[in-house]
Each structure stands twice: as C-alpha cells, then as structure tokens.
Amino acid sequence: MIVPYGHVLILAVMSFAVGLVCMVARRNLIMLLVGVEIMMNGAAIAFVGAALRWQLLTGQVFVLFLIGVAGAEVSVGLVLIVAAYRKTESLDPDTYNLLKW
Amino acid sequence: MTLYGAVFYLLGIIILGASVLAITRRNMVHAVICLIVSFLGTALLFFLLGAPFLAALEVIIYAGAIMVLFLFVIMTLKMETSKELGPSIGRWGPAVLLGTAFLILIVLVVTRDPISRVALETSVAEPAAFGRFVFENYWLAVEIISLLLLVALVAVIHLGRGKGEANKEDEA
Numbered sequence: 700m701i702v703p704y705g706h707v708l709i710l711a712v713m714s715f716a717v718g719l720v721c722m723v724a725r726r727n728l729i730m731l732l733v734g735v736e737i738m739m740n741g742a743a744i745a746f747v748g749a750a751l752r753w754q755l756l757t758g759q760v761f762v763l764f765l766i767g768v769a770g771a772e773v774s775v776g777l778v779l780i781v782a783a784y785r786k787t788e789s790l791d792p793d794t795y796n797l798l799k800w
Numbered sequence: 801m802t803l804y805g806a807v808f809y810l811l812g813i814i815i816l817g818a819s820v821l822a823i824t825r826r827n828m829v830h831a832v833i834c835l836i837v838s839f840l841g842t843a844l845l846f847f848l849l850g851a852p853f854l855a856a857l858e859v860i861i862y863a864g865a866i867m868v869l870f871l872f873v874i875m876t877l878k879m880e881t882s883k884e885l886g887p888s889i890g891r892w893g894p895a896v897l898l899g900t901a902f903l904i905l906i907v908l909v910v911t912r913d914p915i916s917r918v919a920l921e922t923s924v925a926e927p928a929a930f931g932r933f934v935f936e937n938y939w940l941a942v943e944i945i946s947l948l949l950l951v952a953l954v955a956v957i958h959l960g961r962g963k964g965e966a967n968k969e970d971e972a
Binding site: 705 | 802804805808809812815816819820822823828831832835838839842845846848849850851853854857858861862865866869870873874877891892894895896898899900902903906907910911913915916917918919920921922923925929930933934937938941945948949951952953955956959960
C-alpha cells in the first residue's frame, strides 16, 4: 500500500489552494498564469490518484488532455501578455483600462 | 508507514514547499525556477502513483516546454524586476483567508467520505497499454486536442506579429 486515497486528494487540494492564493494576491499577469499552472497541476494529481484508486486508465487519459490544454492556454496567455506589455509597458492588470487601441 | 508512504509525504512536502516559494518570490525568474522544482516533484509523484508515461510528459512538457516559455517571455521583455508593490496585509490577507477557507472545506468533505480511507495499492499502467487505451477509446478527444493546439498556434502567430505591425496601427 502507499497511502490512504484521501491523503492524495488533500495534497491535490493544498496545491490547488496555493495556486488560488497566488491568483488572488499577486498583481502581475505572469504570476497569475503561474497560479493557473499550479492549480492545473493540483487537478492532475487528483486525477492520477483517482485513476490508481479505481484502477481505471480514464483518469490518466484526462491528465494527458489536461497537459495539452495547459500548453495551449499558456502559449495564448503569454502572447496576449506580450501584446499588452508592448502597449502599456506594464504588467499590472489595473493599467489595462482601454477598450480599444 | 511503508517506504512508498514515506516517499509520498516527502514528495508532497517538496511540491508544496516549492509552490509556496514560487508564489512569494518578487523576482519572476526565481519564481519560475521554484516552479520547475515543484513540477519535477509532481512528475516523481506520478511515477509513484503508477503513471510513468504521464511522469515523462510532465517533465518534457510542464517542466521543460512551458517553463522555458515563461522564462523566454520574462527575459525577452526585460521584466525580471517587476514594479509590483511589495507584499501587504491588505492584498495577501484576504487571499490567504480565501485559500484557507477553501482548504478547510474540502478537507472536511474528504475526511468524512469513507472512500477516502481506502489504502492505495501499487500498480503500474505500462506506456504501451496506456497508448492503446487512449487510441482505442478516446481517439476523437485526441483529434479535438490537436485541433485546439492548432488554433492556439494560429492565434499566437497572429497576436505576436511583432512591433512593425503595431507601429503602423499607431499611426493610422
């Protein structure tokens, strides 16, 4: 045996909570994306733990898709940040107050 | 506690410690380096939980490609030292409160559920069996993910056209 299933879930939730705190507290767009990555990582831990608990491969397939979606999300998010940084010279979300440029 | 259990708790401490370090760094390069440690710990955890293929993917894609993309953007834009305000109780207080409330709620739900007390047995999903399972049962989802990545590629090329185009729009 490794550990009770609940401990894997609690580790996943703690990881998710750390990402949540990062997203709410930081005033920096790149750190916001870092928070999203930590939260996705927590979700992946929960999926892999559940796949082992029920001996089903479907949970691991979900993590495969999660990694693919995370790659797409990060690339689009970072290029949006770069485009916004060129206009405003700032990473603070509060400085993005234009609806049209 | 078995050896596997000890490894699990050690990896949990590494993952959480590196994540907390990452979100509190003011220098973004340091934050990304801490995050790489966290993702490598997660890869080892996947290995422990019987997913060697996903562990390899986590190292290659998360700790490799995505984190290098972050470093690349931080360094090309010369914004290692952000002008972000220092940590203040006004911003971190509510965030930590929200995170703690969320954590307590989920831990209560998990510990009350009898399913969560089942001990995990070691087993390994061989990469070959995993690949066969994916393409026999979820081939349509694989195609959809590849389409999503293609759309993301087109969006990145369109948005990142470069300064020349942006300047022309400024003059117009």
